Amino acid sequence: MITFDAVTKRYPDGTVAVDGLSLEAPTGEITVFVGPSGCGKTTSLRMINRMIDATEGQILLDGVPVQGIDPPTLRRGIGYVIQQAGLFPHRRIVDNVATVPYLLGWDRRKARARAMELLERVGLDSALARRYPFQLSGGQQQRVGVARALAADPPVLLMDEPFSAVDPVVRTSLQDELLRLQAELNKTIVFVTHDIDEAIKLGDRVAVLRVGGRLAQLADPKTLLSDPADDFVREFLGRDRGIRRLQFVSTAGLRLRTDLTVEEGFGGGTAEPWALVVSADGAPVGWVADARPDVLEPFGTFVHGRDSMRSALDAALLSPSGCAVGVDENGKVVGVATREALDEALAEAADG
Numbered sequence: 001m002i003t004f005d006a007v008t009k010r011y012p013d014g015t016v017a018v019d020g021l022s023l024e025a026p027t028g029e030i031t032v033f034v035g036p037s038g039c040g041k042t043t044s045l046r047m048i049n050r051m052i053d054a055t056e057g058q059i060l061l062d063g064v065p066v067q068g069i070d071p072p073t074l075r076r077g078i079g080y081v082i083q084q085a086g087l088f089p090h091r092r093i094v095d096n097v098a099t100v101p102y103l104l105g106w107d108r109r110k111a112r113a114r115a116m117e118l119l120e121r122v123g124l125d126s127a128l129a130r131r132y133p134f135q136l137s138g139g140q141q142q143r144v145g146v147a148r149a150l151a152a153d154p155p156v157l158l159m160d161e162p163f164s165a166v167d168p169v170v171r172t173s174l175q176d177e178l179l180r181l182q183a184e185l186n187k188t189i190v191f192v193t194h195d196i197d198e199a200i201k202l203g204d205r206v207a208v209l210r211v212g213g214r215l216a217q218l219a220d221p222k223t224l225l226s227d228p229a230d231d232f233v234r235e236f237l238g239r240d241r242g243i244r245r246l247q248f249v250s251t252a253g254l255r256l257r258t259d260l261t262v263e264e265g266f267g268g269g270t271a272e273p274w275a276l277v278v279s280a281d282g283a284p285v286g287w288v289a290d291a292r293p294d295v296l297e298p299f300g301t302f303v304h305g306r307d308s309m310r311s312a313l314d315a316a317l318l319s320p321s322g323c324a325v326g327v328d329e330n331g332k333v334v335g336v337a338t339r340e341a342l343d344e345a346l347a348e349a350a351d352g
């Protein structure tokens with residue numbers, strides 16, 4: 001656990017970057033620092049590994065003040081990932097990843113074997129190991145950055161806007177990869193971003209900071225969206241807060257109808273204006289309207305019980321029928337969520 005205890009950082013020119021910050025980043029969880037530019041996120045992060053020293057207050061690592069630990073020893077237990085990866089340009093990828101093991105005096109073979117294992121872990125082809133950083137895409141370089149930070153298996157990982165220099169598609173896959181890795185590794189991660197969506201996706205807990213380095217709110221993402229502490233947090237969360245909150249509402253209780261499907265090739269219809277055509281192996285094929293039985297209309301699916309209400313609503317909006325198709329993990333239709341059922345579930349979500 002990382003504890004900030006009334007931490008203040010005043011730079012020599014008088015700028016107060018962080019002001020009386022107290023919070024805990026629990027072991028094995030991702031704590032995200034988010035806030036507008038200049039609110040002290042990077043300063044707070046760098047005080048953990050003593051790249052910057054606090055002016056007042058203290059930071060404790062599992063109860064031990066970091067101030068009392070010499071920086072090289074401290075940093076051995078703390079991986080650090082920054083924007084644009086910060087790789088050494090003249091070292092091959094494998095040697096970039098093995099940097100810390102080399103510093104720790106591991107023999108070359110063992111360090112390289114560890115690097116190769118990590119490259120695979122972060123989803124990189126082993127053929128890339130012999131390349132130099134400039135021969136990799138931005139997204140691949142970020143993965144190498146993560147692999148390098150994990151090389152000595154540190155219990156703590158500090159990540160400073162690690163994914164903000166890549167395009168949105170790559171960014172999403174890097175975020176997914178981090179969550180997958182974290183499910184296996186259970187590191188104590190402190191992650192800095194200015195992107196509230198990234199914070200909500202990745203954080204077990206999210207600390208919203210305001211300029212001047214003061215904590216505006218510390219909460220899990222669901223609470224943040226449903227119960228922002230004040231106008232600043234509400235504004236920072238953005239306009240579609242209500243919709244985004246639905247990503248934390250399960251579809252397990254969403255009522256499905258099974259009488260709105262027809263088997264492909266059998267023709268006929270249902271008593272309703274719309275019927276969902278389903279293939280012989282159970283996959284959805286398309287919607288047909290009463291009035292135009294020969295035309296297949298588009299559909300949207302969600303995995304019932306696994307995906308969120310946000311996905312179900314999105315699926316409904318993709319189809320002129322206004323209904324969302326519930327499928328199982330194998331993509332087979334389990335039922336249809338009608339507008340009424342979605343309405344009911346949304347009303348419940350609004351109450352809860």
Ligand SMILES: Nc1ncnc2c1ncn2[C@@H]1O[C@H](COP(=O)(O)OP(=O)(O)OP(=O)(O)O)[C@@H](O)[C@H]1O
Pocket residue numbers: 011012013015016017035036037038039040041042043044194
């Ligand atoms: N070395 C320094 N000397 C003086 N002021 C500094 C120094 N480093 C940062 N600051 C100031 O401290 C405040 C917090 O900076 P910090 O980099 O921690 O913010 P941030 O939230 O990470 O910002 P961004 O999202 O723009 O990276 C800013 O006002 C910044 O200008």
